[in-house]
Amino acid sequence: MTNSNVSSCSPLRPTSMPEPEFLSEHVDHYFRERVEKTWKGGHIMHGREPGADAILMVTNDYLDLANHPEVLQAQIDSLRGSDNTVVMSGVYLHGDSPQLHLERRMARWMRMESSLLCQSGYAANVGLIQAIGAPGTPVYVDMFAHASLWEGVRSAGLEWKPFRHNDPKHLEVMIERNGPGIVVVDSVYSTTGSISPLEEIVDVANRHHCVTIVDESHSLGTHGDQGRGLVAGLDLQSKVHFVTASLAKAFAGRAGLIACSERLRQFIKFNSFPAIFSSSLLPHDIAGLSRTLDLIKGADHERERLHANAAYLRRHLDALGYNVDSGEGQMIALEAGTEQQTIVLRDALESRGVFGSVFCAPATASKRALIRLSVNCNHTYSQLSRVIEVCAEIREEVDLANWPSTRRARKRQAASDQAAA
Incomplete structure (x- = not known):
């Protein structure tokens, strides 16, 4: 370990506003237990x-699309020619907005009815569960599901019911014990690359009248025909309620997505706190993502x-x-x-x-x-x-x-x- 690493991680005391004792103790615990001891x-x-x-x-x-010249050029052209920047919440967007146009394109490509662009995959997952989580709803979460999905459950004030990773039988036991609720899985899990048995998971969820959320962050663009993802690849798009994704993976951008029915899109857009209280994406972000979608379709x-x-x-x-x-x-x-x-x-x-x-x-x-x-x-x-x-x-x-x-x-x-x- 180099000296520069040690110095950069040493606890720094404020030179101006002093820390209250409760904050100081909390921060000191991190530096003492993790940085110094571990x-x-x-x-x-x-x-x-x-x-x-x-x-x-x-x-x-x-x-390998992050620095693709066509994506960069689309962003440059947008920066030079855009006069419709809305530095406001996306709830104010209507009419012929580039963001709404891209949302329609993404939905058609994924073979879903509608979609909603968000600030990030994290915001998409947290805001979605926060919006649809009626009080008392059990949420069945695969134990390896992304942290944003767990945080969505917490922010909604709901109780998570973890089930064993990629285990539809254990999921069914949990639902039979606790009743219908929300089933949350990733299609491809980000730490190990394991692939969800989506057909079995969706079958269990639907037989027990549950809502299904599939996070396609690590399969959208990389799996399925034209990169449509595993939900579309397995022809499950009419059997799941929500598909979410971070567009910071294969799309190499800074945005998130929720694909669902138009009715549910309208509900999410005006009830999800991240959607209401965050600014919409900027035109050059939209232009880059739109051109990336073209490239992904042809990236077999x-x-x-x-x-x-x-x-x-x-x-x-x-x-x-x-x-x-x-x-x-x-x-x-x-x-x-x-x-x-x-x-x-x-x-x-x-x-x-x-x-x-x-x-x-x-x-x-x-x-x-x-x-x-x-x-x-x-x-x-x-x-x-x-x-x-x-x-x-x-x-x-x-x-x-x-x-x-x-x-x-x-x-x-x-x-x-x-x-x-």
């Missing part, structure tokens, strides 16, 4: 600076390369003993377990030029911290092979054999072998 004075999120030849596996820009080759890259890397890491076979998506988790062990893993990878994203509490359970490797359609096989070489080289250094995830894999394999015997 992270040894550094910061788990801040390791080395990547060099020019580093292999970066940290971005959600899966189709990029999607094919993306999934081939992910499958190649996952297959070889699995062969090396890493517990990565629970996922299929473009995100691959190296789950070291504790935050201390995750720092060891981070440093081992980064010292060899491989940079992933650290996930720890509150993004994961406290003892399920991990490094996420995000695959891009333009990662070369040479780069992926180097990642595999590094992961082979560091197994003893990072104590792979004793990771909790490794022990779970061994236990699962033993159970499978016993069942087959």
